[in-house]
Amino acid sequence: xxxxxxxxxxxxxxxxxxAPPITTSHAMSCVSVFSAASxxxxxxxxxxxxxxxxxxxxxxxxxxxAAVDLNAVTVxxxxxxxxxxxxxxxxxxxxxxxxxxxxxxxxxxxxxxxxYSKISSLGFVSVFDQLFEGFPSDEEKxxxxxxxxxxxxxxxxxxxxxxxxxxxxxxxxxxxDGIAANELFAAxxxxxxxxKFAYSRYDAxxxxxxxxxxxxxxxxxxxxxxxxxxxxLKKINGDLGMYKMLLSRMAAAKxxxxxxxxxxKRKDAERVAKKAEKAAAAEKEA
Numbered sequence: 001x002x003x004x005x006x007x008x009x010x011x012x013x014x015x016x017x018x019a020p021p022i023t024t025s026h027a028m029s030c031v032s033v034f035s036a037a038s039x040x041x042x043x044x045x046x047x048x049x050x051x052x053x054x055x056x057x058x059x060x061x062x063x064x065x066a067a068v069d070l071n072a073v074t075v076x077x078x079x080x081x082x083x084x085x086x087x088x089x090x091x092x093x094x095x096x097x098x099x100x101x102x103x104x105x106x107x108x109x110x111x112x113x114x115x116y117s118k119i120s121s122l123g124f125v126s127v128f129d130q131l132f133e134g135f136p137s138d139e140e141k142x143x144x145x146x147x148x149x150x151x152x153x154x155x156x157x158x159x160x161x162x163x164x165x166x167x168x169x170x171x172x173x174x175x176x177d178g179i180a181a182n183e184l185f186a187a188x189x190x191x192x193x194x195x196k197f198a199y200s201r202y203d204a205x206x207x208x209x210x211x212x213x214x215x216x217x218x219x220x221x222x223x224x225x226x227x228x229x230x231x232x233l234k235k236i237n238g239d240l241g242m243y244k245m246l247l248s249r250m251a252a253a254k255x256x257x258x259x260x261x262x263x264x265k266r267k268d269a270e271r272v273a274k275k276a277e278k279a280a281a282a283e284k285e286a
Contacts, residue, residue: 078106078151085147088140097131097250102148104201109152111198115191116154118162118184119229123206125163127243131250166206170213176221179210180228192230199231204239207231 082102090098105124108114128145135141149156166184173179191197207225211217226233 073106073110073153075103075106078102078109082147082151085150086144090144091136093250094132094135094144097246098144098148101127102151105152108198108200109154113191113196114198115196117188117200117203117206118166119188119206119210120200120202121159121206122163122166122209123200123202123204125160126205126209127202127246130247166210167213170210173210173214175214176211176216176218176224179214179216180224185225185228189228189230197230199235201239201243203229203231204236205243207236208240 079099079102089095128148132141132144145160146156149159169182170179173182179185188197207222207229211221211225222236223233226236
């Protein structure tokens with residue numbers, strides 16, 4: 001709120017009572033031209049003698065706003081859901097990849113443009129199954145899959161089923177044109193054109209996987225599917241490169257892990273053998 005008093009002889013400068021004080025008095029709500037001018041340097045008063053009102057300058061306010069996740073569901077929420085669903089340790093070779101994929105997919109899943117995609121489901125299942133090749137337990141692998149998908153508020157049964165159905169379709173399509181004729185591509189292109197499609201790297205992998213299953217190896221095949229779905233080919237190629245890099249990195253990590261395991265296994269065997277020798281020597285002495 002503000003208050004002002006005008007007189008025939010003096011103009012009045014008004015301030016809101018909620019604004020930062022311009023004098024040392026916090027109760028002051030109005031400053032007359034006379035009192036304001038009295039605080040201006042003489043040279044300034046001469047230069048501005050035509051001015052009817054002298055407005056005291058005040059420091060500009062700087063508002064600092066912290067970066068926040070604008071989604072109703074945050075990354076922390078998604079991670080917490082996963083940990084609650086699967087509260088068991090995962091070997092580091094797989095744990096790092098799972099956390100990376102979970103965070104990346106979180107932002108796609110909770111995008112305002114997001115809608116469920118069967119192509120993406122095929123891509124995700126392909127990535128997950130390849131990453132988890134060699135995992136110690138198939139049962140635990142499926143539990144991790146279920147926990148991952150549910151952490152993103154999706155149905156793991158539906159994701160597996162849709163991926164399997166699309167894989168069967170691709171195998172029977174016989175050609176890239178047969179794949180592109182699927183209504184999924186027209187629907188995806190319509191969403192892209194309406195700018196209502198939340199693209200993910202799993203879409204790129206899904207397209208590539210369909211071509212693999214159909215045996216469509218010609219160089220132009222991927223471009224045909226890119227055009228049919230409305231997804232830029234450059235974006236698809238970029239994510240396929242990242243996907244192959246991830247698989248290569250995982251393969252190297254698994255190989256290193258296997259070497260470490262074998263080395264520790266040999267050391268354990270050597271320790272057991274030494275203990276047996278000591279025990280045998282002790283028996284002879286006795």
